[in-house]
Amino acid sequence: MTAKILDGKKLRDKIFEKVKAKLTNMQNKPTLAVILAGNNQSSRIYVNNKKKTAENLGINSIIIEYPENVSEKEILDKIQELNKNDSVTAILVQLPLPSHINKNKVIESILPQKDVDGLTSYNSGKLFAGEKPYVYPCTPKGILLLLDEYNIEIEGKHAVVIGRSNLVGKPVAQMLLNRNATVTICHSKTKNLENITKTADILISAVGKNLVGEKYIKKDCVVIDVGIFKNNSGSICGDVDFENVAKHASYISPVPGGVGPMTIASLMLNTIELFENKS
Amino acid sequence: MTAKILDGKKLRDKIFEKVKAKLTNMQNKPTLAVILAGNNQSSRIYVNNKKKTAENLGINSIIIEYPENVSEKEILDKIQELNKNDSVTAILVQLPLPSHINKNKVIESILPQKDVDGLTSYNSGKLFAGEKPYVYPCTPKGILLLLDEYNIEIEGKHAVVIGRSNLVGKPVAQMLLNRNATVTICHSKTKNLENITKTADILISAVGKNLVGEKYIKKDCVVIDVGIFKNNSGSICGDVDFENVAKHASYISPVPGGVGPMTIASLMLNTIELFENKS
Numbered sequence: 001m002t003a004k005i006l007d008g009k010k011l012r013d014k015i016f017e018k019v020k021a022k023l024t025n026m027q028n029k030p031t032l033a034v035i036l037a038g039n040n041q042s043s044r045i046y047v048n049n050k051k052k053t054a055e056n057l058g059i060n061s062i063i064i065e066y067p068e069n070v071s072e073k074e075i076l077d078k079i080q081e082l083n084k085n086d087s088v089t090a091i092l093v094q095l096p097l098p099s100h101i102n103k104n105k106v107i108e109s110i111l112p113q114k115d116v117d118g119l120t121s122y123n124s125g126k127l128f129a130g131e132k133p134y135v136y137p138c139t140p141k142g143i144l145l146l147l148d149e150y151n152i153e154i155e156g157k158h159a160v161v162i163g164r165s166n167l168v169g170k171p172v173a174q175m176l177l178n179r180n181a182t183v184t185i186c187h188s189k190t191k192n193l194e195n196i197t198k199t200a201d202i203l204i205s206a207v208g209k210n211l212v213g214e215k216y217i218k219k220d221c222v223v224i225d226v227g228i229f230k231n232n233s234g235s236i237c238g239d240v241d242f243e244n245v246a247k248h249a250s251y252i253s254p255v256p257g258g259v260g261p262m263t264i265a266s267l268m269l270n271t272i273e274l275f276e277n278k279s
Numbered sequence: 280m281t282a283k284i285l286d287g288k289k290l291r292d293k294i295f296e297k298v299k300a301k302l303t304n305m306q307n308k309p310t311l312a313v314i315l316a317g318n319n320q321s322s323r324i325y326v327n328n329k330k331k332t333a334e335n336l337g338i339n340s341i342i343i344e345y346p347e348n349v350s351e352k353e354i355l356d357k358i359q360e361l362n363k364n365d366s367v368t369a370i371l372v373q374l375p376l377p378s379h380i381n382k383n384k385v386i387e388s389i390l391p392q393k394d395v396d397g398l399t400s401y402n403s404g405k406l407f408a409g410e411k412p413y414v415y416p417c418t419p420k421g422i423l424l425l426l427d428e429y430n431i432e433i434e435g436k437h438a439v440v441i442g443r444s445n446l447v448g449k450p451v452a453q454m455l456l457n458r459n460a461t462v463t464i465c466h467s468k469t470k471n472l473e474n475i476t477k478t479a480d481i482l483i484s485a486v487g488k489n490l491v492g493e494k495y496i497k498k499d500c501v502v503i504d505v506g507i508f509k510n511n512s513g514s515i516c517g518d519v520d521f522e523n524v525a526k527h528a529s530y531i532s533p534v535p536g537g538v539g540p541m542t543i544a545s546l547m548l549n550t551i552e553l554f555e556n557k558s
Contacts, residue, residue: 104410121408125400128407128453129445131383156468158475164456166408174407177443177464182475184463185456189435196437196461196478 003249004150006224008142011149012261016057019268023058030089030275031060032116032267033082035075038068038098047094053264059271062088072101076109083111089278090116090271095167113278116270119166127171130178134277135270140172142262143204143224144179150251152202152222155180160197162186162239163206168226172204205239214244223252226259282528283429285503287421290428291540295336298547302337309368309554310339311395311546312361314354317347317377326373332543338550341367351380355388362390368557369395369550374446392557395549398445406450409457413556414549419451421541422483422503423458429530431481431501434459439476441465441518442485447505451483484518493523502531505538 023029032054036047047063054061064078075093082088091114097103107115112122113134118141123133135141147154159181163169169185177183181202186193197203197216205212206226217223227239238255246252253259302308311333315326326342333340343357354372361367370393376382386394391401392413397420402412414420426433438460442448448464456462460481465472476482476495484491485505496502506518517534525531532538 104408119408121402121404122400123404124407125402125404128403128449129383129400156470158470170407170456177449177466180466180468182463182465182469184461186461187456187459189459190461191435191437199475 003223003246003252006146006150006251006253006258008146008253008258008261008265011146012265015145015265015269016053019057019272022272026058029058029060030271031062031087032090032092032271033062033064033088035064035066035078035091035093037066037070037075037094037101038096040096043094043096050092050264050267053268054271057268059268068098070098070101072105075101075106079106079109083109083114088114089275090114092116092267114274116267116274117167118171118270124166124171127174127178135273136175136266137167137171138266138270139168139206139226139259139263140175141266141270142259143172143226144175145266146224146253146259146262147202147222152251154202156182157201158182158184158199159202159204160184160186160200161204161206162190162193162197162211163204163208163226165206168206169204172206176202207239210237210239210241212240212245214241214248217245217248219248220250221248223249224259225253225255228255228260282502282525282531285425285429285530285532285537287425287532287537287540287544290425291544294424294544294548298336298551301551305337308337308339309550310341310366311369311371311550312341312343312367314343314345314357314370314372316345316349316354316373316380317375319375322373322375329371329543329546332547333550336547338547347377349377349380351384354380354385358385358388362388362393367393368554369393371395371546393553395546395553396446397450397549403445403450406453406457414552415454415545416446416450417545417549418447418485418505418538418542419454420545420549421538422451422505423454424545425503425532425538425541426481426501431530433481435461436480437461437463437478438481438483439463439465439479440483440485441469441472441476441490442483442487442505444485447485448483451485455481486518489516489518489520491519491524493520493527496524496527498527499529500527502528503538504532504534507534507539 051061112120118135118137126133159176161173164187173183202222204224208227225238225240231237330340391399397414397416405412438455440452443466452462481501483503487506504517504519
């Protein structure tokens with residue numbers, strides 16, 4: 001192995017130390033409200049993890065739980081209430097929502113000033129226009145923080161993003177473009193994927209299946225693995241064939257311990273940014 | 280020359296025939312309000328052209344003119360008035376604005392339902408998220424209409440866009456991505472531009488200087504030239520070395536007569552869409 005590890009855990013811990021110190025000096029604390037609807041077990045684990053992390057740092061948190069059959073109106077009414085409640089800093093709707101609920105309508109109902117995931121049209125429109133949204137989406141923000149921590153140059157580099165979700169692929173492509181990278185977005189309809197990824201200086205894979213083998217990258221590429229899932233034998237893995245890709249990459253983010261911890265670090269940073277922006 | 284011409288004038292005229300027929304049957308007509316500030320001569324020509332075109336089709340139009348030293352507040356107040364005025368369908372702020380005026384603030388003040396250029400955060404956020412904005416930005420929309428008119432396949436193709444403006448480069452990249460193209464965005468900081476453009480199935484140049492020579496394209500590429508400017512000898516030209524590139528391209532849009540007429544056709548279509556959406 002020649003690649004250096006992009007250590008998300010280490011950077012997360014460093015960020016958390018700063019956040020804790022900052023919060024100790026604040027008289028009022030921010031409050032993160034999380035809406036969790038339905039019985040998705042992974043969602044429940046994520047939400048509990050967010051709550052625990054927030055509280056460890058001194059951020060107040062509320063979880064509002066709904067059964068699978070909750071009505072859309074109930075959620076929309078709750079968001080209106082949270083929008084109006086001055087003691088609530090940040091609102092997060094844990095995805096996925098039950099399938100009978102219009103996800104876009106729910107997200108759009110969040111006040112942009114409290115939209116901690118940066119997913120409302122107002123915030124994504126600002127990002128798209130190269131202007132400052134209230135906050136940047138958590139996973140893309142975490143990826144940029146990780147690249148910056150290791151002083152990886154972005155300007156003028158060819159960044160290839162695999163995946164075009166609103167949560168990761170599209171916003172990270174936009175943020176890299178705003179930082180003067182040349183950016184290519186690939187996805188399930190891309191032909192000859194390998195030919196494109198092999199031209200990448202920075203490769204970001206956000207697909208959720210084992211895809212990126214050593215043939216997909218050129219020597220000294222920086223590889224960011226956003227995928228996280230359980231393989232057939234039950235172990236947690238990412239999109240990238242870590243062992244073989246690491247032989248050729250200059251930097252690589254592991255799964256777990258790479259982008260995952262940075263996403264939650266960004267969520268906490270975003271909560272504080274919204275709080276400071278308000279006051 | 281082997282390339283077929285993507286004839287924007289012909290398609291514009293075809294669209295205008297349909298628009299005229301539609302408007303003849305409407306009892307109320309839409310109204311397009313255009314704000315023109317300062318002494319930019321090109322802007323004045325564009326605005327008069329828009330007004331004349333609108334009126335020929337049966338769309339009402341108002342031009343609101345301000346001197347170079349107009350205050351930001353004056354423009355913002357006028358936009359508020361137009362937002363509230365039920366007889367105004369569509370609001371267009373002709374760019375560039377005088378340099379002391381915050382362009383983003385002015386655009387953002389337009390009601391998204393009247394934002395005929397599709398430039399407010401709400402509309403660009405919807406576009407970015409792959410959802411339906413009230414309208415799509417005019418030039419990108421015109422480019423897609425032109426590709427569709429000639430049955431040019433987009434899905435699975437590699438589209439390379441040169442230029443990342445909010446008016447053209449970024450939204451056209453997003454619209455092509457939404458149509459399942461693999462998309463690369465290049466710009467002034469891109470290294471080895473030629474190596475990237477040579478991989479394009481569809482090449483869109485929106486730079487404003489003579490840049491794209493025959494070495495920049497692969498055989499049978501579809502070439503869209505968005506640039507329009509006067510060269511040293513005073514003749515109107517685009518980004519593309521038309522004569523030489525046309526030898527290798529499968530389709531090419533000329534300048535003038537390609538994207539330009541499609542932009543104004545899209546503006547008229549957008550005005551009507553906003554009108555129909557309201558009623």
